[in-house]
Amino acid sequence: MTNILEVNNLVTSFQTEAGRVRAVDGVSFSVKKGKTLGIVGESGCGKSVSSLSIMRLLPKPSGVVESGEILLQDNDILQLETKDLYKIRGRKISMIFQEPMTALNPVHSVGKQISEIFKIHFPKMNSGEVLNKSVEMLRKVGIPDPEKRFSEYPHQLSGGMRQRIMIAMALSTEPEILIADEPTTALDVTIQAQILKLMQDLQKETGMSIIFITHDLGVIAEVCDDVVVMYAGKIIEKAPVIELFKNPKHPYTIGLLNSIPRLENKRKTKLNCIDGAVPGLLDIPKGCRFQNRCEYKISECEKKHPDEIEVRPEHYASCIFPEGLK
Amino acid sequence: MSDLLEVKNLKKYFPIKGGILKKKIGNIYAVDDISLSVKAGESVGLVGESGCGKTTLGRTIARLYEATSGSITFNNRNITKLKYNDLKSTKREIQVIFQDPYESLNSRHTIGSILEEPFQIHKIGNKKERVSEVKSLLKKVGLPEDAYNRYPHEFSGGQRQRIGIARAIALKPKMIICDEPVSALDVSIQSQVLNLLLELQEEMKLAYLFIAHDLAVVKHISDRVAVMYLGKIVEFTDADSIYENPMHPYTKSLISAIPIPDPSVKREKTILEGDVPSPSNPPKGCRFNTRCPEVFDKCRKVEPDLINISKSETNHLVACHLVNK
Helix, strand or coil: CCEEEEEEEEEEEEEECCEEEEEEEEEEEEEECCCEEEEECCCCCCHHHHHHHHHCCCCCCCEEEEEEEEEECCEEHHHCCHHHHHHHECCCEEEECCCHHHHCCCCCCHHHHHHHHHHHHCCCCCHHHHHHHHHHHHHHCCCCCHHHHCCCCHHHCCHHHHHHHHHHHHHCCCCCEEEEECCCCCCCHHHHHHHHHHHHHHHHHHCCEEEEEECCHHHHHHHCCEEEEEECCEEEEEEEHHHHHHCCCCHHHHHHHHHCCCCCCCCCCCCCCCCCCCCCHHHCCCCCCCHHHCCCCCHHHHCCCCCCEEEECCEEECCCCCCCCC | CCEEEEEEEEEEEEEEEECCCCEEEEEEEEEEEEEEEEECCCEEEEECCCCCCHHHHHHHHCCCCCCCEEEEEECCEECCCCCHHHHHHHHHHEEEECCCCCCCCCCCCCHHHHHHHHHHHCCCCCHHHHHHHHHHHHHHCCCCHHHHHCCHHHCCHHHHHHHHHHHHHCCCCCEEEEECCCCCCCHHHHHHHHHHHHHHHHHHCCEEEEEECCHHHHHHHCCEEEEEECCEEEEEEEHHHHHHCCCCHHHHHHHHHCCCCCCCCCCCCCCCCCCCCCCCCCCCCCCCCCCCCCCCHHHHCCCCCCEECCCCCCCCEECCCCCCC
8 A cells, every 4th residue: 555645753843931842752654545544632642733744834933843754755845845835735735624614714705715726726727617616616515505605704604514615625626635633523413424424425536545633533433544643742552443443552542442431331330531631741751651641650661752563563552561451 | 209400391592683773683592492300319411412502401590591481490499580699599509510611710710719719609617617628629529739729720621620510519519510511621531520520429419410412421421311402302311212212313313423433333324414403593393304314294394292202110202203193
């Protein structure tokens, strides 16, 4: 299987009042062609910062990629000149965000916002073609009555409709990779089901790859082919989705999977949980980042963050007990 | 056991104002004719999508909103129209935990003063007693004692929610209305808070009205569950049967829409078309008729009543023409 995108040893840091903090610290993963990679983790684990680094959309000047490479078909995105970056961002890699209301411009009609993409990326298109293409995109993402919706403004649409508009915009250039940062978190479950289905259908049709960022393990299980689990700026486990849910190896992944309330559980029983909270980026412990919350901790864990070990084929975990946990 | 809370035909409409003179031009029918009861020590879950009126219902019961009509009886006392002074003793017994632990705590006050406030308002104890009471509260919800002199911003989301819970249980209420108490929290923290709520219920014999959009969470904590759609209850029964034997098409599709955290399970989903209609102009007949996969003629004309279809002792209420033939 060919990789379309490879991220190697990415380190991204932010300047804060209290000093520089590394939000992403030595992260490597790859995205397969036509497949969906899920990035899962809790708030502050660095999953969104990883994706913003790929898009080179980090807030300036505080956010900086310190080292690492992001290879899109052997081109390092981090080394690109601005003019070459524009040929990739929005064209080959697009992104959709969690809150479509803040991602859309409230003072322009949705039609205008979609047309803009065609005008920027396909300057040779005439206005008739732009209009046809835009309406076609709206139809493709399942917006009823697209000719009428074309001239409406974001506030006139529901949350689900706005997310559809975002998807239409992101896909209008037929990108090879779509980065979806918590695209359904702000939506109701029935609308979430619609949007997930839409994304899967469009993926089948276009053969694009998706990076799906979420904190919801249920969503990961439904839409992803491969998963990376992040914790406090590091990847602590990665595996194909079925393997990860069947044989989780890292204590954090195990803890996460055990702490979800499930419909088939007995009611009012005590849920398993991971004690404590995620460490702040300013006081990350030396050694394994999960040590303060880990029930299997030994003194070895305090020395250095464990290396990534291939515990089973295609399944990597960063723990000094990769096999010993059951 | 008698009912601790009894809500009858409760309605809460919000006026829509428009035009230059800001005259009333319509209503948002947020809660439209809802009846339910909660027994002492019981938890009743309330699920539904955004805009279905679940939060409004909770707030109207807590008397944070004035009801448009209907009655709320708490502990055999009709509290629907009580004024401030008469209401004070009841407010002590019904407390609320809010969704956003960042907005529901005053950022300029220390945790100590936030937690002492309920005692001051209800004139309980002297300063020394209050301080020791607050410290034992902190311990009860799993916070360090030195939290007393610290400010909300020094705490994480999960810890802030614990502070919110400590405030709610400070006066030893009989009932707590939990409005999405864990939806803003991370998965690993969510289970900590749910465990805490269950422990406190056991220990203090609390009744919960637990409002959430996450069905798995609601099922976990509730004895009975009511499903709401556009201001109405569409199904109401005990928590196990609502998941094992859902009768209303909306409940069925809600359950089918939950992503299951197990990639080896493959199932056919019923995906609902369209969006929830606006509560200012609900559809005629059954409110779900615009999205219902099993809609037929009658649904568009006649609104179905909420009827008990169970033959056993536990009630199973459903509002659907398919079931109530």
